[in-house]
Amino acid sequence: MDWFDAGDYEIARQVLQRGVAACFVIGFISAVNQFPALLGEHGLLPVPGFVSRISFRQSPSLFHWRYSDRMLLVLAWSGATLAAALVAGLPQLGPPWLPLVAFLLLWAGYLSIVNVGQTFYSFGWESLLIEAGFVMAFLGSNEVAPPITVIIFCRWLLFRLEFGAGMIKIRGGREWRDLTALFYHHETQPMPNPVSWYVHHLPKWFHRGEVIGNHFAQLVVPFFLFAPQPVASVAAVIIVLTQLWLVVTGNFAWLNAITIVLAASAIDDNAFRTVLPWLPAEGEAPASPPWFVVVVLAATVLLLVLSYRPLRNLFARRQLMNASFNRYHLVNAYGAFGTVTKERFEVVVEGSDAADPRDAAGWLAYEFRGKPGAPGRMPRQFAPYHLRLDWLMWFLALGARDTRWFETFLIRLLEGDRPTLRLLRVNPFPDAPPRQIRARVYLYRFSTPEERRASHEWWIRSEAGLLVAPVSLAGRARA
Incomplete structure (x- = not known):
C-alpha cells in the first residue's frame, strides 16, 4: 500500500x-x-x-x-x-x-x-x-x-x-x-x-x-x-x-x-x-x-x-469559538480574541488585621504569580506553563457571571489555606490569616516611557470601584 x-x-x-x-x-x-x-x-x-x-x-x-x-x-x-x-x-x-x-x-x-x-x-x-x-x-x-x-x-x-x-x-x-x-x-x-x-x-x-x-x-x-x-x-x-x-x-x-x-x-x-x-x-x-x-x-x-x-x-454566521461537539473533545472548533478589550481592569485582593476596616494603612495586597498587581513589578514569562487562577482573575475583572470560585477563594484566604496560598506569589500575612478580606477594581494601563523613567513603574493604575466589601469569617457566619 x-x-x-x-x-x-x-x-x-x-x-x-x-x-x-x-x-x-x-x-x-x-x-x-x-x-x-x-x-x-x-x-x-x-x-x-x-x-x-x-x-x-x-x-x-x-x-x-x-x-x-x-x-x-x-x-x-x-x-x-x-x-x-x-x-x-x-x-x-x-x-x-x-x-x-x-x-x-x-x-x-x-x-x-x-x-x-x-x-x-x-x-x-x-x-x-x-x-x-x-x-x-x-x-x-x-x-x-x-x-x-x-x-x-x-x-x-x-x-x-x-x-x-x-x-x-x-x-x-x-x-x-x-x-x-x-x-x-x-x-x-x-x-x-x-x-x-x-x-x-x-x-x-x-x-x-x-x-x-x-x-x-x-x-x-x-x-x-x-x-x-x-x-x-x-x-x-x-x-x-x-x-x-x-x-x-x-x-x-x-x-x-x-x-x-x-x-x-x-x-x-x-x-x-x-x-x-x-x-x-x-x-x-x-x-x-x-x-x-x-x-x-x-x-x-x-x-x-x-x-x-x-x-x-x-462558515456559520454564528461561529462557535473553542467549542467541542462531543464529550471526547475530538475534532473541535477553535478561535480566540474575536473582540479586543480596549481598557484593562484588574481585581486586587487585599487583607487587613485592623479592627476598623476604614484603616487604609492596614490593608495589604495579595500578589499573584502572573497577572498584573504591584505597578512596579515587571510582567513575567510563564507560557507554555498555564496559570489557571491568574487567567480566571482576568475574566473576573471583565465581569464573569459565575463567581462561585472567587467567593470560595476569599474564604480560603481568610482561613489561611496553605494549598490556596501556594498558588500566589506573595502572601502578606505569613504568620496568621487576616481578619478581613476585600477586593477592589483598578483601571490599569502601561506606563509611558517617560513615566517609567521617572517612577520605574510598568503600570499606572487608578481605582475604579469596590468588587467585594470587607468581609470576615465571623461576618459570613452571621450572614
Whole structure:
C-alpha cells in the first residue's frame, strides 16, 4: 500500500509526536501543582460535588468512579512520566501499537482531568491537546512509515485552528476590520509578558501591519497547507513565524507551542534538511502491517465523520469559538480574541488585621504569580506553563457571571489555606490569616516611557470601584 505510507514525513512525525507529548508533560505537571487547590476535595470548585451533579455520559472521566487528591496526583504523575518517555522517543522504538497505546492513555487521562475541570479547564488549548493526543496515536512507530491520512488530518487540525481564529476575528469586533486591534491587545491581553510593554509602544503603523499579517496568516495561508510541496512547507513556515511572534509578546499557555508543532505536518523531509542539513537520511521503513492499516483507516473515517459539524461551524454566521461537539473533545472548533478589550481592569485582593476596616494603612495586597498587581513589578514569562487562577482573575475583572470560585477563594484566604496560598506569589500575612478580606477594581494601563523613567513603574493604575466589601469569617457566619 504505497499510497498509505508518507515516507517523506519521518522528521515531521518525530516533531509531532515528541512535541505534543512535551505539551502533555506541561499539562500534567500543571495539574499536579494546581488541580488539588482549585478543584480537589477542598478546592474552590470541588470535583466530588461536580460529579454528583453531572453523569459520566455527560462528561466522561475516571473520577466518576472515585475522586481523591491522591488519585489525581497518581494519574497526573503517571501521565507526565509516560509523556516524558514519548518525548525521549522510547515507545516509538517499539512496534506501532506501543506509541498508539501510549498516546491513547495520555488522551484518556487528560480527558478525565479536563472533563471535571469546570471553568478552570474551559480553555481552547485543553481541547486542542486532547484532540492532538488522540491523532498522534495513529502516527505509528519508527518501524512503519507515517500514515499519509494522519499527516493530512494534522493539517486539517491546524487549518481549523488558524482559519477558525481568523474568521472569529473578521466576524468579531470592528477593531480587527479597521486594523486597530493591536493598538490595545498587547496591553489588555490576559497576561502580558516582559516584551509586551515594549511592543505596545511601537508606532501605530507597525500595529496595523501586525493585524494585516495576522489576517494573511490565518485567512489565506492555511489553504496552502494542502498544496503540493514546497508550497505547503512555505505555508507552514509562515504560520510558525507568526506563532513565534505570539510567543515573544504574550503568555498563552501551550497554544502557540502546539500550533508550531502541528505545522510540522506540512513540512516534508527535504524542507527540513534544507534548513537543517546535518539531519541524517532515514532508511526506507517496512510496509505497515495490515492490522495497523485497518486501525488507522478506521480512526481516519471516525475523525472525518466528526469533522462535519466543525466544518459547518467555520462558515456559520454564528461561529462557535473553542467549542467541542462531543464529550471526547475530538475534532473541535477553535478561535480566540474575536473582540479586543480596549481598557484593562484588574481585581486586587487585599487583607487587613485592623479592627476598623476604614484603616487604609492596614490593608495589604495579595500578589499573584502572573497577572498584573504591584505597578512596579515587571510582567513575567510563564507560557507554555498555564496559570489557571491568574487567567480566571482576568475574566473576573471583565465581569464573569459565575463567581462561585472567587467567593470560595476569599474564604480560603481568610482561613489561611496553605494549598490556596501556594498558588500566589506573595502572601502578606505569613504568620496568621487576616481578619478581613476585600477586593477592589483598578483601571490599569502601561506606563509611558517617560513615566517609567521617572517612577520605574510598568503600570499606572487608578481605582475604579469596590468588587467585594470587607468581609470576615465571623461576618459570613452571621450572614
